[in-house]
Amino acid sequence: MAARLAQVVYTLTQFPTVSRVVFSLEGRRVTVFGGEGIMLDHPATRASFEYVTPAILVEAPSPGQDVASPVCVSGTANVFEAELWADLTTSSGRVLARRHIRATSGTGTRGTFSATLSYSSAKSQNGYVVAYDLSPKERAARARDPGPHRAVKVLTGGPEVLRNGRNLHVACTSP
Numbered sequence: 001m002a003a004r005l006a007q008v009v010y011t012l013t014q015f016p017t018v019s020r021v022v023f024s025l026e027g028r029r030v031t032v033f034g035g036e037g038i039m040l041d042h043p044a045t046r047a048s049f050e051y052v053t054p055a056i057l058v059e060a061p062s063p064g065q066d067v068a069s070p071v072c073v074s075g076t077a078n079v080f081e082a083e084l085w086a087d088l089t090t091s092s093g094r095v096l097a098r099r100h101i102r103a104t105s106g107t108g109t110r111g112t113f114s115a116t117l118s119y120s121s122a123k124s125q126n127g128y129v130v131a132y133d134l135s136p137k138e139r140a141a142r143a144r145d146p147g148p149h150r151a152v153k154v155l156t157g158g159p160e161v162l163r164n165g166r167n168l169h170v171a172c173t174s175p
Helices: 002-012 046-052 136-143
Strands: 056-060 071-077 083-090 095-102 111-117 125-132 150-154
Touching: 002 046, 056 125, 071 083, 071 095, 071 125, 083 111, 095 111
Parallel strands: none
Antiparallel strands: 056 071, 071 111, 083 095, 083 125, 125 150
């Protein structure tokens, strides 16, 4: 039940005008939810559900989104020393781009991250954005277990995107 409530809170708070969520049922504020007795005695925030939030939460690009180079990858993370990596791979697993990223905080505190991945592809194809954290020992095992991923559509092109004959500057901002 906590994960379901977290989904509602995360969905609503993705919008800049929403920072807290109050649950009500038939016009009355709910302070205890479900048979598990989840306490909702104050407006819920993302921090209210840290215990069910994955260590790395990729919020952009959206699942199924068409992406062109450079791809902006952003989200939040609570990982050791605030270090994580992001890969853009083809559906067959070929790495098109890899980037080491540092979140704004880590090791017990959730921080935000944002990075761009530039790639070149001769054809449009399905692919994945994969974000992960690894110890040096785990890096060798990475090839065997790619971890969580977000499906995207990789579009043809290289690192320069042209619009009306001019280079388009892509600004990547934290959520």
